[in-house]
Amino acid sequence: IILYHYKNTFSFEIKDGWVATPSIAGAQTLFRTILSRESNKYGVVSESALTKFTSTNVRSVSLEILKEWLQYSGAAFYKEHIILKPSKNAMILAVLSIEQRPMSVEEIAVAIQTDANIASLSNVLSSNPETVRLNKDDWGLREWGKKPYVSIRQLIYDKIQSNGGAMDKRRLIDELVDEYSLNIKTVHHYCNMPLFRTVKGVISITDGVTDPLLHLLDEKRLEYLDLRDRGGSLWVIGGSELGDVMNELRTKGFVFRYRAEGGRATKGRAAWWWKPQPYL
Structure with a gap:
């Protein structure tokens, strides 16, 4: 739509109850660009940054309308913060950066309001280079510099x-x-x-190493579950990022197989398993 205003030509778009110039997409890009200048590396901005938009030379804009506009534009809100690009991975990192504390998978699932199951979310955390497991239950950001949880x-x-x-x-x-x-x-x-x-x-x-395979896994600081004494398998927790390690173990005679859905022992977390073959 082209209008004439004080002899100047400008355009605007009306869509879904919103009116924006020069277009809805153009206004959304402008807002994201301005807010991203104040965001952290995870796309998180304090809601206080919106105050610069609540008053213009033309008319006042309420904070509620701005928040509705940002939600319409695809942003999310969490504890007085704006998350500019709320994909699942981005939301996880954003929430951890806001909380600044270790969180369990269950807590993260509630915070990002995902319908993904816990096992799937655990796999996302395991494969993300920005996140690290800090204890048996909790995860955090690698940038915090905390020592990762190992076996x-x-x-x-x-x-x-x-x-x-x-x-x-x-x-x-x-x-x-x-x-x-x-x-x-x-x-x-x-x-x-x-x-x-x-x-x-x-x-x-104790002097000496009693199990060379466990020694190798410990050296690489991998998390594992050893159920061989019960007739089960040895499970190494992790996803495709462990491919190089598994190739190395293969050369030493330990052929691990990958299961993205893990097993009952891993509680659905992605893992690699190996079971010694009996001598015939």
């Missing part, structure tokens, strides 16, 4: 090494339970593995 066996090993090769077993268990939200009985179980020994309440690392 419990590796956590015990690292804790002992950082204490000079030996430490009080009770203190080790208490610290790991507190730092990583682990089950105390589970930590006790791993402390009794052949890799470790306890003498008079002091735990240390």
Whole structure:
């Protein structure tokens, strides 16, 4: 629609109850461009940035109308913040950057209002290079610089090494339970593995490596579930990003197979599995 106003020609578009110049798409692009200048790397802007639009030379614009306009333009809102590009991946990163604290998969699912199941969302988090698992249940942003969660066996090993090769077993268990939200009985179980020994309440690392495969996985700081002692498989948690690692293990005789949907042991998380073949 072309109108004449004070001898100047300008255009505007009317659509879905909105009127914008020069067009709906043009106005949406302009808003995103202006707001993106104040956003963080995850496309998050404080709602306070909208105050610059609430008063113009022509007329006042209410904050409510601006928020409706942004929602119409595809933006999302979360705890007094605007998320400019709310795709699933972008929403996860944006919410974590707003919360600035570790969050469980369930919490993230509620925050981003997704209909994806927990297993699917876990796979998204695992494959995203910007996110890192921080403990048994919680995820965070890699930029926070927090130490990633690894296998419990590796956590015990690292804790002992950082204490000079030996430490009080009770203190080790208490610290790991507190730092990583682990089950105390589970930590006790791993402390009794052949890799470790306890003498008079002091735990240390046994000389030699009892399982070369687990040693390789621990060296690469991978999360795994070893169910071989129950007749099951050894599962390494992760997606296609572990392809190079699995090719390396294949050359050492460990042929892992990938399952995007994981298994009951992994609670639906993507994983690679290997089961030793019996001798005939």
